[in-house]
Amino acid sequence: MLKYYSIALDDRAPITGDHVDTLLKSLLKAGEPVTYGCGAGNCGACRYVLAQGEVDQKNDSILSASQREAGEILACQCRPLSDLVLQSPTRQQGDPVTLSGQITRVERPTADLVKLRIKLESLLDFEPGQYGLLKTPYGPARPYSFASPGGQPVVEFHIRAVPGGKTGQALYENANRGDPIELTGPMGNAYAKDLNRPICMIATGTGLAPMKSVLARLIQIQHPGPVRLIWGNRSEQDLYEVRAIQAMMDSIDDAKFVQVFSREGACQRVTDVLQSEVPSLMGWTVFCAGNPDMVRDVEGQVALMGLNQENWHADPFTAAED
Numbered sequence: 001m002l003k004y005y006s007i008a009l010d011d012r013a014p015i016t017g018d019h020v021d022t023l024l025k026s027l028l029k030a031g032e033p034v035t036y037g038c039g040a041g042n043c044g045a046c047r048y049v050l051a052q053g054e055v056d057q058k059n060d061s062i063l064s065a066s067q068r069e070a071g072e073i074l075a076c077q078c079r080p081l082s083d084l085v086l087q088s089p090t091r092q093q094g095d096p097v098t099l100s101g102q103i104t105r106v107e108r109p110t111a112d113l114v115k116l117r118i119k120l121e122s123l124l125d126f127e128p129g130q131y132g133l134l135k136t137p138y139g140p141a142r143p144y145s146f147a148s149p150g151g152q153p154v155v156e157f158h159i160r161a162v163p164g165g166k167t168g169q170a171l172y173e174n175a176n177r178g179d180p181i182e183l184t185g186p187m188g189n190a191y192a193k194d195l196n197r198p199i200c201m202i203a204t205g206t207g208l209a210p211m212k213s214v215l216a217r218l219i220q221i222q223h224p225g226p227v228r229l230i231w232g233n234r235s236e237q238d239l240y241e242v243r244a245i246q247a248m249m250d251s252i253d254d255a256k257f258v259q260v261f262s263r264e265g266a267c268q269r270v271t272d273v274l275q276s277e278v279p280s281l282m283g284w285t286v287f288c289a290g291n292p293d294m295v296r297d298v299e300g301q302v303a304l305m306g307l308n309q310e311n312w313h314a315d316p317f318t319a320a321e322d
């Protein structure tokens with residue numbers, strides 16, 4: 001039997017949630033303007049201060065000790081055990097902001113992928129490897145990695161049209177130049193403070209997007225290399241941006257772009273070629289994005305190849321809350 005509780009956020013009217021749904025899911029169902037990202041407790045975007053009440057909290061490992069002491073919780077990891085009063089945490093420098101914008105260009109380079117370029121109302125600074133929560137007229141807000149460098153007037157996203165998905169498929173079918181959007185960001189911790197090291201990037205599918213952002217930053221700082229990019233797809237039909245990425249790689253003295261396909265040719269995965277391309281990862285920085293199973297497999301492999309854990313920056317593309 002469901003138990004129902006009142007959930008009040010800041011000075012807004014309370015909504016009703018139950019003991020089964022997470023706080024995030026209840027807030028989203030009620031149409032509350034909440035900030036969230038991965039929905040899996042990995043990014044910290046949906047943190048709130050628990051001012052009153054009690055929750056069943058699954059995971060708060062992303063929160064610092066000081067945040068936990070201040071009563072902060074992750075809405076995606078908590079279920080109510082009583083009536084609750086939540087407060088937004090005090091905003092700090094680097095915390096997400098919400099900006100309005102407009103789609104200025106739409107491309108559909110493959111049968112299931114749409115590229116969006118969006119002009120924002122003001123510049124948004126972010127690190128390559130971070131992402132934003134994109135709200136369009138076509139379905140619920142969803143988190144997508146930036147494919148462009150920060151501090152520019154236009155941002156770029158690569159979005160897969162997942163069959164049955166509530167947002168990607170609708171964007172692929174309907175997105176047009178001039179559509180209004182809201183973007184909340186930056187979010188995520190899959191970025192490196194120091195890029196002046198050998199760089200290895202490993203991606204599958206639209207995991208290429210954050211790698212393009214990293215590449216743009218490497219070019220900005222005139223990184224000499226070595227830089228290695230390994231990109232996995234199912235087949236050549238999934239390819240896009242190949243010429244643009246190769247041109248970016250060509251502007252770096254020591255750089256190599258490797259493509260593998262899991263369903264044609266040699267039927268290889270990124271893990272099959274990683275060690276032959278980079279025999280040792282001691283002293284390297286690694287970025288990895290894409291399918292969660294791939295990210296997990298690569299994380300185990302790079303640990304055996306000498307990578308220091310602090311130089312591992314990963315963004316598994318986990319499914320958002322329904």
